[in-house]
Amino acid sequence: MAETFQNLLLGFSVALQPSILVYAFVGCLIGTLVGMMPGLGPLAGISLLLPATFGLNPIIAIVLLSGVYYGAMYGGSTTSILMRIPGEAASVMTCVDGYAMTQNGRAGPALAIAAIGSFIAGTFGVIGLMLLAPTLAEFALRFGPPEYTALLLMGLFILAYMSGGSMLKTLAMAAFGLMLGMIGIDVMSGYTRFSHGLVELGDGVGIVPVAVGLFGVSEILLTAGAPTAPDVQRPKLRDLIPSREEFRLSAGPIARGSLLGFLIGIIPGSAHIISSFVSYGIERRLSKHPERFGQGAIEGVAGPESANNAAASGAFVPMMALGIPTSPVTAVMIAAIMVHGILPGPLLIQQQPELFWGFVASMYVGNVVLLILNLPMVGLFVNLLRIPYSYLYPCILCFCIVGTYSVSNSLMDVWILLAMGAIGYVLRKFGYDLAPVALGLVLAPMLELSLRQSLAMSAGDYAIFVTRPIAAVMFALGAALFVFSLKPLFGKGGDWRASVGLDSEQG
Amino acid sequence: MSTRFLIGVALALFALFAAAQEKFPSRPITMIVPFPPGGVADLTGRPIAAAMEKVLKQPIAPVNRSGAGGKVGYAATANSKPDGYTILIALSSVSIFPEVDNIFNLKPAYTLDQLVPIALISADPTILVVHPSLPARNAKEFIALAKSRPNEIAFSSSGLYGTLHVAMEMVIQSARVKLRHVPFAGGGPAVAALLGGHVAALSSGPAAAVAHLRSGKLRALASWGDKRLAAMPELPTWKELGYKDVEFYIWAGLLAPRGTPDAAIKALREAARSAVQDSEFKQVMARLETPINYLDAPEFQKFWERDAERLVRTVRRVGKIDAKK
Amino acid sequence: MTSSESSGTSQPRGGLRSDQFSGLMLLALALYVGWANLEYPIGTLQEPGPGYMPLLLSIFMGTTGLLIALWGLKSAPLSGLQWPEVMRAIVILIACAVATLALERIGYRLTVIALLVFFLGVLERRRPLPVALVSLGFGFASFYVVGDLLHVPLPRSPWGF
Numbered sequence: 004m005a006e007t008f009q010n011l012l013l014g015f016s017v018a019l020q021p022s023i024l025v026y027a028f029v030g031c032l033i034g035t036l037v038g039m040m041p042g043l044g045p046l047a048g049i050s051l052l053l054p055a056t057f058g059l060n061p062i063i064a065i066v067l068l069s070g071v072y073y074g075a076m077y078g079g080s081t082t083s084i085l086m087r088i089p090g091e092a093a094s095v096m097t098c099v100d101g102y103a104m105t106q107n108g109r110a111g112p113a114l115a116i117a118a119i120g121s122f123i124a125g126t127f128g129v130i131g132l133m134l135l136a137p138t139l140a141e142f143a144l145r146f147g148p149p150e151y152t153a154l155l156l157m158g159l160f161i162l163a164y165m166s167g168g169s170m171l172k173t174l175a176m177a178a179f180g181l182m183l184g185m186i187g188i189d190v191m192s193g194y195t196r197f198s199h200g201l202v203e204l205g206d207g208v209g210i211v212p213v214a215v216g217l218f219g220v221s222e223i224l225l226t227a228g229a230p231t232a233p234d235v236q237r238p239k240l241r242d243l244i245p246s247r248e249e250f251r252l253s254a255g256p257i258a259r260g261s262l263l264g265f266l267i268g269i270i271p272g273s274a275h276i277i278s279s280f281v282s283y284g285i286e287r288r289l290s291k292h293p294e295r296f297g298q299g300a301i302e303g304v305a306g307p308e309s310a311n312n313a314a315a316s317g318a319f320v321p322m323m324a325l326g327i328p329t330s331p332v333t334a335v336m337i338a339a340i341m342v343h344g345i346l347p348g349p350l351l352i353q354q355q356p357e358l359f360w361g362f363v364a365s366m367y368v369g370n371v372v373l374l375i376l377n378l379p380m381v382g383l384f385v386n387l388l389r390i391p392y393s394y395l396y397p398c399i400l401c402f403c404i405v406g407t408y409s410v411s412n413s414l415m416d417v418w419i420l421l422a423m424g425a426i427g428y429v430l431r432k433f434g435y436d437l438a439p440v441a442l443g444l445v446l447a448p449m450l451e452l453s454l455r456q457s458l459a460m461s462a463g464d465y466a467i468f469v470t471r472p473i474a475a476v477m478f479a480l481g482a483a484l485f486v487f488s489l490k491p492l493f494g495k496g497g498d499w500r501a502s503v504g505l506d507s508e509q510g
Numbered sequence: 511m512s513t514r515f516l517i518g519v520a521l522a523l524f525a526l527f528a529a530a531q532e533k534f535p536s537r538p539i540t541m542i543v544p545f546p547p548g549g550v551a552d553l554t555g556r557p558i559a560a561a562m563e564k565v566l567k568q569p570i571a572p573v574n575r576s577g578a579g580g581k582v583g584y585a586a587t588a589n590s591k592p593d594g595y596t597i598l599i600a601l602s603s604v605s606i607f608p609e610v611d612n613i614f615n616l617k618p619a620y621t622l623d624q625l626v627p628i629a630l631i632s633a634d635p636t637i638l639v640v641h642p643s644l645p646a647r648n649a650k651e652f653i654a655l656a657k658s659r660p661n662e663i664a665f666s667s668s669g670l671y672g673t674l675h676v677a678m679e680m681v682i683q684s685a686r687v688k689l690r691h692v693p694f695a696g697g698g699p700a701v702a703a704l705l706g707g708h709v710a711a712l713s714s715g716p717a718a719a720v721a722h723l724r725s726g727k728l729r730a731l732a733s734w735g736d737k738r739l740a741a742m743p744e745l746p747t748w749k750e751l752g753y754k755d756v757e758f759y760i761w762a763g764l765l766a767p768r769g770t771p772d773a774a775i776k777a778l779r780e781a782a783r784s785a786v787q788d789s790e791f792k793q794v795m796a797r798l799e800t801p802i803n804y805l806d807a808p809e810f811q812k813f814w815e816r817d818a819e820r821l822v823r824t825v826r827r828v829g830k831i832d833a834k835k
Numbered sequence: 836m837t838s839s840e841s842s843g844t845s846q847p848r849g850g851l852r853s854d855q856f857s858g859l860m861l862l863a864l865a866l867y868v869g870w871a872n873l874e875y876p877i878g879t880l881q882e883p884g885p886g887y888m889p890l891l892l893s894i895f896m897g898t899t900g901l902l903i904a905l906w907g908l909k910s911a912p913l914s915g916l917q918w919p920e921v922m923r924a925i926v927i928l929i930a931c932a933v934a935t936l937a938l939e940r941i942g943y944r945l946t947v948i949a950l951l952v953f954f955l956g957v958l959e960r961r962r963p964l965p966v967a968l969v970s971l972g973f974g975f976a977s978f979y980v981v982g983d984l985l986h987v988p989l990p991r992s993p994w995g996f
Contacts, residue, residue, distance in 0.1 A: 037985070050547040051985045054556055054572070057794075147708030148692070171903050175861050178896035182868055185889045188578060190693050192831050193610060193670040194875050194885040195578075197868075202585050202619045205578025224927060228920025271702045325705065326721055328698035331546065338548030341717075344797030348721025393961065397954035398973055400931060401947050405977060408938070409987040411546075411576055417935045425928055432916060433857040451888045452695060459692045460664055460708065463881025540988070573988045 007134065014360030018368050023066055026059075027365050030067040031372045034074020039082055041399060042215050042406025042420075044091030045075035045315075049335050051409070061343035062358055066365040068339050069319075072332065073125065073369050076315055077377055080117045080308055081384055085110060086399055088219035092210040092276040093311035095441040096283040098218045100296060100303030107299045108236060110385050111243030116253050116301055117308045118377040124261040124309035125370040128316025131265050132323070133363050137352065140324030143269045148456035149467050151272065153477035155450040158277040158442070160484045161284035166436040167297055173439050176430070180443020183208050187448075191455045203415035210276075210444055212407045212416045216423025217437045219403055223396045224428040236388040243382055245301070253305035256286045260309030267310075268317020273330045273449065275314035280442050282310035297436075316366065323359060326351055534594060534777040535568035542590075542598045544583020546576040550715070550800075554762040555599035557794040558631055561785035566777065572599075579669065581607050581619055588620035592767040594774025597628065600765045602758075603673050605818035609825045610671050625765045627814060628775065629782035630805035632795065633761035635735030636677045636713045637745060639728045644710045649732035649751055652711070656687035664690040664709040666700040671825060674700060677713040677734055677758040679824050684753040704728065715760050716741065717799040734758040740801065757820060761803070763810060779807055853916055854907025861900030869893035926958065942992030943982070948974040 017023065037048035048071045056064035079090030084101035097117065104113040131139075146154075159177070166173045186197045187207030198204035226233055245253070260282045267278040286306040287296045296303050319336075321327055326347030328334030337347050345355055352359045387395075407420045427437055461467035469475045541559050545551040552574065559570040575583040580603050587598035604625070611618040638649065644663070646652040656663050667675035670693045682689055692709050694700040697718060704712045705727055716739060722728040733745045736757055748756035764782055766775060785791055786804040795802050805813055868889060878884025934950045951970035955961045982989040 036980075040981075050574070051987060053547045054986065057556065144702065144706035147703060147706055169903075171899050171906070175858075175896060175899040175903060178892055178899060179861075179864075182889065182892050182896065185892065188669075189885040190669045190695050192876075192885040194614065195616070196875060196885060196889065197871060200617070202582055203577055205581055206576075224924035225920060227927060228923030230919050272699065321702070325702075327702045327705065328548075334696075334698055335546075335548040338553060341798060342553060342794060346717075346721040346799070349725040349727060350721065393959040394955065394965075394969060397951050397959075398969070400927070400954075401950060401973060401977065404931065404934065404938075405943070405947070405981055405989070409981055409985070409989075412573060412988060413575075413577065413582075414935060414939060417938070421928060421931050421935065425924075428924055430857075432918070433853055435857070447888075448695075455883055456692050456694070458882060459690060462661065462690065463879075571988060 010356060010360045011133065011364065013356060014362075014364030015367075017062060017357050017361030018066070018364035023063060023361070023365065024368065026063050026067045027070050027368050028372055030070020031074040031369055031376055034071035034076075035078040035081075035373070035376065036074075037071065038075035038078020038080075038090050040078075040090075040406045041082055041086070041088040041219055041403045042090065042211060043075070043409060044079055044089075044094075044211060045072045046091065046332050046335070047211075047406075047410045048072065048075040049332065053335055053339055056339050057342050061340050061345055062361045064339045064343065065336065065358070065362050066369075068336055069362065069366060070369050070372075072315065072336075073312075073366075073373055076312055077118065077121055077373050080121070081114060084113045084117060084304070085384060085387060086219065087222045088399065088403065089214045089441075090211075092214060092441060092445050093279045093307075093314070095214050095218065095438055096279045096307040097304055099283075099438055100298075100300050102222075103297065103299035104301070104304065105388070108242060109299065109301075110236070110388060111381055112245035112249050112301065113304050114381040114384060115243070115245050115378060116249065116305050118374060118381070120253065120257045120260065120305045120309040121312040122370050122374040123257050124264060124313035125316060125373075126367065127261040128265050128268070128313040129363060129366045129370070131313075132316055132320055132366075136320050136324040139269050139320050143271055143321050144325065145473060146270045146272075147471075148453040148460060149471050149474040150477065151270075151274065151453035152450065152457055152468065153474045153481060154267075154270065154274055155277070155446055155453065157477060157481040157484065158274075158281060158446055159450070160481060161277075161281050162439055162442065163485075164284035164288040165280065165438060165442070167287075167294055168434065168436050172435050176435055176437065177439040177443040180440035180445075181447040181450075182443075183213065183440070184444045184447025185451070190452055191459070201415065203413055207448060208419055208444065209410070209416055210441065211410060212419040213423050213444055214441050215403055215407060216420040217427035217440060219399070220420060220424025221427030221431055221437075223400060224424060225431065226392065227396050232392050235391055236385075240382070243385060249301045252301050255289075256282070256302045256306035257309045259285065260306040261313040264310035264313030264315075265317040268314030269320040271321045271327060271330075275311075275318050275330070276445050277442070278310040278314040279307035280438075280445075282306040283438075319366075322347070323351065323362070325349055534771075534774045535566045537595065538569040538571055539566070539594070540596050541570050541572045542583050542587045542596065543572050543574045544576060544580040544587075544598070544600070545574065547574055549576075550760065551580075551599050551601050551762060553798055554631055554795075554800070557791050558599070558764070558782070558785055561788035561791040562778075562781040564788065565781040565784050570597075579603065579607075579672065584625075585619035587765065588624035588767055590767050592769035592771075594766065594770050594778065596767065597778065598625070598765045598767075599631075600625070600763055601673070602761050602817065602821065604765070605814070605821045606671055606673070606676060606825055609822045613825070613830055622818060624768050626768050626770065626775070627807045627810040628764035628766055628778045629786075629807060630761060630763040630803060630810040630813060631782075631786065632800050633759040633803040633813075634716060634800055635733050635739065635747075635757075635759050636674065637716050637719060637733045637739070637742070638681075638711060638731045639704065639714050639719045639723070640711045640731055641704055641707050641709075642726070642729055643707060644729075646731065649746060649748070652731055653685050653687060656685070656689060660688040661690055663711060664692050665711040665713070666703045666709040667691065667693050667712070668697045668700050669693050669695060670831065671828070673758075673760060674713050676821055676824050676828075678711075679828055680734075680756045680758060680820070681713075681748060681753065683824060683827055684748070684756050713758075720799060741799070755820070759817065761813075761817070763805075763814070775807070782806075851913045852907045852910045853913045854910035855904045856913045858900045858902070858904030858907055861903065862897050863900075865893045865897035865900055869897070923958070927954075930954065930958075939990045940992075943989040944974045944978050945992055947977065 037043050049068050079094045080097050082088045083094040083097040087098050087102040089095045101113045188195050188205045264278040268275045286302045287293050322333040328337045407416045543552050543555045563570050590596040608618040646655045703709050733747050872886050872889040875886030876884035877886045934946050937946045948970045955966040981987050
């Protein structure tokens, strides 16, 4: 413990050097701006900035990039809340209740709670990273394909809690998302599925164009053509600060989201994207008033936002402790230090203490910087809503197009964006929830791959899922969750059809 | 003989003159990087672009056109305008895709003769790394173990028909052993699976494995090179062990679309030749633990042909992994 | 994928219900996927092939679609759905599609300026001066930020602009 403290002092002596502090600040600022561009998220942000860091020293490079990464996470939640445009998969859930709060005139509190939640979760994540990195990393490595399958299946069960609408429609939308995820090259067999000969679809349909299209573009299509333009909001100062009640409601979700996000985040791979979905599902399940979710419940912003930021710190655990690029974001970060001749690996923490502890300390600093940067800016951002909608939406659309295009210089992504906008518009007219589509799309490739990898490992023996302790425990937990979610269907009294939600006279 | 005619002649002469005068790079050059930022192609492409800029006196802008394991970028270059202003930093996988398209009876997105070589920048053989729990101490024991336990040793790869898979497949075919293949989506997850002991072996690039070898989390058994690796002289090659047709490199080279004017190719070759001598470039490559292995276009052409021949033969023998219908 | 525009046509009251319609559409999509999936080997339970998961999904989606249609009797009638914004939505989408086609041909700045002029000037009928200011300003400023500061190689027109 004392040693950790000493190391942390070393870290802060690095991170608080004025030159490094400046870069942390610049990184956060760039990240926030990039994240606020619709369609550009953390991955795009750090990928675009990576080449610029080649000329800097490795500590500055990684401080700058992690600042961008964090900043883009914050920035992404801003566009999600104000305009219903997720910058990345993790902020899809923020769109739902965050934007509903904006429509209720509570954009300020939503932004503030998102910033505070992110700050708490980020700080919690860094503490976890600092104290537990080596231990946790060893544990995380034991997550092979069978454990992954179990985890992702549990992610699917969360669907049951995700939406207040019809269960059948939720399932249908999840199936639609999972099907979208089937497009592209099948890693296990080399077949290119459902690509209709388009080489660009080989990698499948990206989550960013789909999420931006389904949520952002469909919203514009619905609103821009409405007979009456939406009212221009003139937020007063009093409306910017969360009320005592809102703070009270957010405390639990932030705490749970931080823990959950961190735990999911340390698992190597891209599973951390599901943390915000899981958090949303849990909060809705725990809430005494689940019907408020989707209508602007502050818990639906606080939980997922915290979870996704804690997961972001958690994802650094395998990266720093083991040096394995297991997700696209950490791959870019590792490249950034590799070009400086630092080999990331298990020995990094011992061989490059300044780098590791400087990085840890700079994450504390980055979180503080972001909080100071973002809380006062809430007022500024909210004033964006004063722009008349007829000027706002064309600009948002252009941003969506350029943002989506920039990610991999691909027109295909723009086409996907527009198609998803149209599909999202129609589906919403028919009363379908869109969040399950995003969850399905995120889960499908990972779930299918890990299931088939497990079977390849065991030569087709399903026993592999129950003979490995972690997988077995997770499957048992998943099964319990599943039974639990079915319970209301067979509960005493009440027509079960009502609980499937199809009986109501709503479109 | 009107003045109009005279003016016409003058203009035509001027145009000719101007064309002859126009030295090749008169505007910025685009370098297509078919992988996302941070990948091997990106990390080799950017420094070589920076070094070539100094010679050509025109900016070279690396553009990441990633997708479908590199296929999108390769196809985009092959089908671009051959004027010398679009070049490609390609990896060994460029030779594999057309053959895979053949296997699946698809119209190939591009063919190899749509591309011409400029220069080879680096070529690194992969190495066989295994989890320490595997009882095999050396390559011989590994093969013996695989023979005594057919289809039980699992290996990870960067994906079916991916470079790391094809390398391992060469050994499988040459040594007539059966191994269990567990493909992953990319090299990083493949290494993670090996570290976690979920698979027992992997053919990996040396740079990706070296830190884990040093810490003892993984063990290296053999290399795919023609001769032993300078960095790991104790490691035998498969060739030494008697597997003559096992040779595999992760190489990175500059290519251009076929039809690029000779003058442009010549200028680019010159630029690449002096770029690999550039001290800054050498420094970056040393940091990445990637030895520079420069070959000029004619030798690169020969190297590439031999390499592509090996890869295509292996991929063809793998064929379609058809699950029973 | 789902047919959208044709569904706005009026039908006699008491006709098709909205849930019936959308459920049947999902069923149709599932059938299409199941058909397109015939190309890929299904494999076995022990060794699932590339067609395994799509097949399961299409069965699952077809079933849910069918159930939605069957229990959609009491949902709002299809003809009762209001589509007041559909015309403008289609125009917006077409404009964006044209812009996407133009993007790599006439370059980013010209495309965006033209698109904004169309939206603001033609569609929203704003006054010429603000339209010009916003579209030019947005076109150049966003190019500067994304293209120059973030080094994204945004397409340029053949005239280098």
